[in-house]
Amino acid sequence: MGNILLDLVYALDAEQAHRAAIRALALWGSAGTPLGSGPESATPVTLAGLTFPNRVGLAAGLDKDAEAIAGLFALGFGAVEVGTLTPRPQPGNPRPRLFRLVEDEAVINRMGFNNGGIDAALARIARLKKRPGMLGINVGANKDSTDRVADYALGVTKAAPHADYITINVSSPNTPGLRDLQSRPALDELLAAADAARGKTPLFLKVAPDLDRAGLEGAVRAAIDNHVDALIVSNTTISRPPLASPHGGEAGGLSGKPLQALARAKLVEARELSGGEVPLISAGGIDGPDEAKRRIDAGAVLVQVYSALVYRGPGLARAIARALA
Template sequence: MDPEVAHEQAFQAIRLGGPAAGLVLPRASAPRTVMGVEFPHAFGLAAGFDKNARAVPGLLGLGFGHVEIGTVTARAQPGNPRPRLARLVEDRAVVNRMGFNNDGAAQVAARLHRLRRRSGGDAAVVGVNIGKTKTTPLEGAVADYVESARLLTPYASYLVVNVSSPNTPGLRDLQSVDALRPILAAVKDVADRSSHVHGRPAGVPLVVKIAPDLADDDVLAVADLALELGLDGISATNTTIARPDSLRSERGVVDAAGAGGLSGPILK
């Protein structure tokens, strides 16, 4: 079965299996507070599985301590042409070049608003991952990220600025400190001033997501910038564009998977 079709079928089963009314929140088996957010335990679902906040109740019902939705862009976009997802079975790995396919910040914000109004919805830990719209030029990136942040931050337990996907042309160029500083400063201003829905405290934790392919000096530069701006953390990491020699899959299988970000145990 085509990997994306398999994903969609599994996704629909989880979405439809979620509770019809209130949320079934995960048991606080190993609670911890990070960035001022109370997590019931440390095992959560990263962005990419539920890009549009359509299956959060079902995913929480599976026991995830938190769900990060996205990546969401200011404008809806279809992503890259199919096929755009491939398996490396021998490595328990996936290569994706999805390209931030999503419904856009306004529509996702409306779904999150409905989620937060449900019984238990305000207690759910739901992170929101935002990225740049593909058609927005790099010089318009600040305004693009700010628009997404303005719409989505009121419903986010924490906010992630994604500048590290390999599947949006030029996006990783935004990881340079000079390009990244104005984006993070502007989004942080939105996050700090945002008022949560339903009376939750003002201010939303902000982290930046980086690529595993950055040179050590560049990682340190981003870390210094995060400290300078008062960010709450760094999300490490996104997928890699490398194809390490340690991959077990045959070279022909790896080559056939094509370009895109590699994820799986190989990233450890």
């Protein structure tokens, strides 16, 4: 049955399949009897004063507009991160912009922060009756913004009353110039503004796996100096390891199994550079319990998954949470 469902999904265009999955999860969540009973029960983990039911989170990018939170928690995730959300709605980049690399168990996307704007998403979040796990809100800047720091500060201000934590996303490769904000002093200015805007809501920073050691060290130090509560290592990569899929040459950020070794190496590097001063969350290429265990052993407090759901199916979060319990 699982193979039949995957065949049906793969018959759809990647973005059509994405939308279909969100609609189905939203429907199950609104029905009150979704796929499971909520986050997988495991040993709770405390980070930034928050108690996560388990160590497995959903990375931002799947539920961009906060449409399917209840259904996603029902898959077993201890945390669900929505977004990236920008102050104003924007359509993102032209289609096609999302590609399945089935032969490589990977995805390439150049979505470009397509979303309906933070206000619409927050209205949906405010209507939620129950949040059994931690809810993260991932914020970014509009593509045509003349003041990106102001965009982030506004996003943090609006998200703070609704989020368990807020993630600053300066690591997407699909908004021109955005990754420049990972360098100091630009990152210090941005994080200082976000710190001032967040109130008491924990603040996380998501960085790219393509930073060299000096760049990663700068980002780590900026995070520590500006009171960031956790560092998410990492986002998609613009590098291209050998790929078998005919879509391997598409522009955009690569995620999934080919990112595994790089993401793990950057986690180790971030651990060395931080000296334990800032907690680490590992993302990128985590495709099952074994890889998740490697990340925890390498210094991560929590892990996040996304692309592997395409290839491993909806039981992935529960399988990882049970293994890490």
